[in-house]
Amino acid sequence: MADSIPILQLDDLLLVTIQVDMHDRLALQLQDDLTRQINETGARGVLIDISSLEVVDSFIGRVLGNISAMARVLDAMTVVVGMRPAVAITLVELGLSLEGVHTALNVSKGMALLRRS
Amino acid sequence: MPVSKTSTLPVTEESDIVKVRQAVRTGSLEIKCSLVDQTKVVTAASELARNLLIYGGGGEVRIQILEEGLRRGLRVIFEDHGPGIADIEQALKDGFTSGKGMGLGLGGAKRLVSEFNIVSKVGEGTCITITKWK
Numbered sequence: 530m531a532d533s534i535p536i537l538q539l540d541d542l543l544l545v546t547i548q549v550d551m552h553d554r555l556a557l558q559l560q561d562d563l564t565r566q567i568n569e570t571g572a573r574g575v576l577i578d579i580s581s582l583e584v585v586d587s588f589i590g591r592v593l594g595n596i597s598a599m600a601r602v603l604d605a606m607t608v609v610v611g612m613r614p615a616v617a618i619t620l621v622e623l624g625l626s627l628e629g630v631h632t633a634l635n636v637s638k639g640m641a642l643l644r645r646s
Numbered sequence: 647m648p649v650s651k652t653s654t655l656p657v658t659e660e661s662d663i664v665k666v667r668q669a670v671r672t673g674s675l676e677i678k679c680s681l682v683d684q685t686k687v688v689t690a691a692s693e694l695a696r697n698l699l700i701y702g703g704g705g706e707v708r709i710q711i712l713e714e715g716l717r718r719g720l721r722v723i724f725e726d727h728g729p730g731i732a733d734i735e736q737a738l739k740d741g742f743t744s745g746k747g748m749g750l751g752l753g754g755a756k757r758l759v760s761e762f763n764i765v766s767k768v769g770e771g772t773c774i775t776i777t778k779w780k
Binding site for chain 1: 660661663664667668671681682684685686688689692693696740751753754757758
């Protein structure tokens with residue numbers, strides 16, 4: 530099992546790609562690591578690629594929402610990219626609004642969104 | 647209802663939730679669910695497995711392949727001997743949480759599956775059965 534999700538820094542952006550079926554603690558670890566790194570690097574934007582995630586349940590949804598909220602407090606914008614259509618459909622049915630979480634179709638569009646802000 | 651296969655998984659720690667997701671996905675692939683239906687039933691199972699652990703104090707998940715004539719289905723049973731749910735109707739409402747959750751687990755899971763059944767007795771435990779028909 531992975532110890533933590535790697536976070537890459539690209540200028541003033543932080544990039545994360547979630548490639549594993551995360552257990553809850555790993556998701557919380559990511560939340561903490563990202564918050565700490567935004568603070569330490571002064572990053573203005575966070576891009577989270579979830580194109581490998583086959584399932585996003587309410588826990589992961591909440592973690593994404595938390596990351597977005599914490600980033601905002603630290604003056605950074607979060608964009609979640611690559612959500613699979615089946616995941617999007619399921620999230621709507623589940624009733625998860627992902628309020629406050631910006632989304633984009635892919636990494637390129639996500640980066641463009643972050644650069645514009 | 648003829649059950650052609652059953653597998654049982656204990657849920658006693660966090661990593662078991664991931665195992666339940668994987669096992670339910672395997673089951674949904676076996677009955678040849680559409681991708682959206684696979685995602686829905688695995689997501690529902692993830693919610694219920696987590697509830698089992700956090701609120702039920704741990705328990706057991708049973709995954710069954712059903713065959714009813716030409717119809718195939720996947721049934722997943724979540725059973726615990728935990729505190730039980732006093733007010734089931736309230737628990738099913740969106741936004742209700744007795745803990746730190748978002749309150750979408752029970753009601754949400756119900757919306758994602760074909761059949762949903764919940765039996766609970768305070769002080770004895772809870773048993774939730776979900777079925778996804780292909």
